[in-house]
Amino acid sequence: MRIPAFRAVALSALALSVVATAGCARRGGNAADTPYVARDVGTLYSAAKTRLDRGQYKEAAALFDEVERQHPYSIWARRAQLMGSFSYYLDGDYTKAIQGSQRFLSVHPGNRDAPYAYYLVALSYYEQISDVTRDQKITQQALDALGELQRRYPNTRYASDARLKVDLVRDHLAGKEMEIGRFYERRGQWLAASMRFRQVVDQYQTTTHAPEALMRLTETYLALGLREEAKKSAAVLGANYPGTDWYARAYKLAGEYPVLPPQAQPALVPQTVAPPQAKPSKTPAPITNPTTAPAPPANATPPVVPGPNPAPATTPPTPTPTN
The missing domain is CATH 1.25.40.10 (Tetratricopeptide repeat domain)
Structure with a gap:
């Protein structure tokens, strides 16, 4: 009689531990995690696109990720991977947007939508540029990503926009x-x-x-x-x-x-007044080294110190991935 009693106690303890573990998982899990519900790829992709059109970018990104998770070998998975990165970008989660785009490029480097993936990486860095009083590591990363896009795909419409942004980033x-x-x-x-x-x-x-x-x-x-x-x-x-x-x-x-x-030099007092100057309408020509300097204008006034020029926000076009 001791053996059956021992087994009963062991089974009861095992059941209690399973229940306790499940309760802890429910309490400690991420409430935003998408529950796994097996659905066909068309239904999942359509639901994600609907969320995206409604402006529910976080839910759309989660559903696009679910397409890739449930149907990794379908053509829809490749499309969903890029659309998921785009959804993260619109939601302001630039880190996940960069990670998703880079994962797409590592798996599909020769895809015809690769230029857009590079563009999305560059924009995600560009949107994180801070004012000149802070560290500019992100600014340098944006410049590198924009340069990479121009080098690989110089004749695309994305490269044309990248050239303009390179001038702004260098100015920053x-x-x-x-x-x-x-x-x-x-x-x-x-x-x-x-x-x-x-x-x-x-x-x-x-x-x-x-x-x-x-x-x-x-x-x-x-x-x-x-x-x-x-x-x-x-x-x-x-x-x-x-x-x-x-x-x-x-x-x-x-x-x-x-x-x-x-x-013995008299002390110089640098100009510190800083109302901003307007930007020129086009990029100045490279500086040349003259032999003599022309005289200053007769009505010249003391200069002003231009302030930082914040980088404008940019919304990329909605990607239209192809097979």
């Missing part, structure tokens, strides 16, 4: 360098400031920050006692941007400061 990165350079300049760390301004001139010379960078270089070189270098910066500024207030300021500084050793 230049703005970050200018922000750091102005910070060093306010603290009197002239060498560190000049290195940042020089980087803008060398790497981002077609951006809207190039004129200010040349004027700031004139300031920092004069503060360091490098009068010849300051004259060269002012000459380059005058040759490329002769009618700007930045050149008027640089020309005035170059005439006011005599040739003195760094410790």
Whole structure:
């Protein structure tokens, strides 16, 4: 009689543990998880598309993922994979949008919808660009992704939009360098400031920050006692941007400061007032190095410091995957 009694106790304990485990799973599980209900691929895909059209992007993404999970070898799975990434993008979940697009490219690198997947990756990084006072790692990743799209598919409509966004991203990165350079300049760390301004001139010379960078270089070189270098910066500024207030300021500084050793130079007070300037309608030509500088305009006024130009939000077209 002891053996049956022991078995009964063991079975009771096993049943209680199963019930307790199920209860914990219900309490600790994700309430947003889609329950597994076997459905045909057409019904699942249609339900996901309906949610997408209604603006229920999170539910649509979950259903598109369910298409891929339940019918991984159907043609609908490939379509659902890209549509799921698009749904995550519209929902603002850019990390999942990037992961889904990259997974699509790893499985279907030669698919005709691959350009759109690269475009979706680039846009997901682009939408996360923050202002110039914060770290710009995401901005660099956006620039790399946009460049990859242009390199692989230069003749697509997505590459045309990427070229415009590359100019905006480069302008944003230049703005970050200018922000750091102005910070060093306010603290009197002239060498560190000049290195940042020089980087803008060398790497981002077609951006809207190039004129200010040349004027700031004139300031920092004069503060360091490098009068010849300051004259060269002012000459380059005058040759490329002769009618700007930045050149008027640089020309005035170059005439006011005599040739003195760094410790004897009068203190420079950098311009810090910052109402924003309007962007030019087209990308400026690359900077050239002249031999002489033209005179400043007669009615020149002190320059202003342009503020950061926030990146505009972009909504990509709805993908239309094909077989």
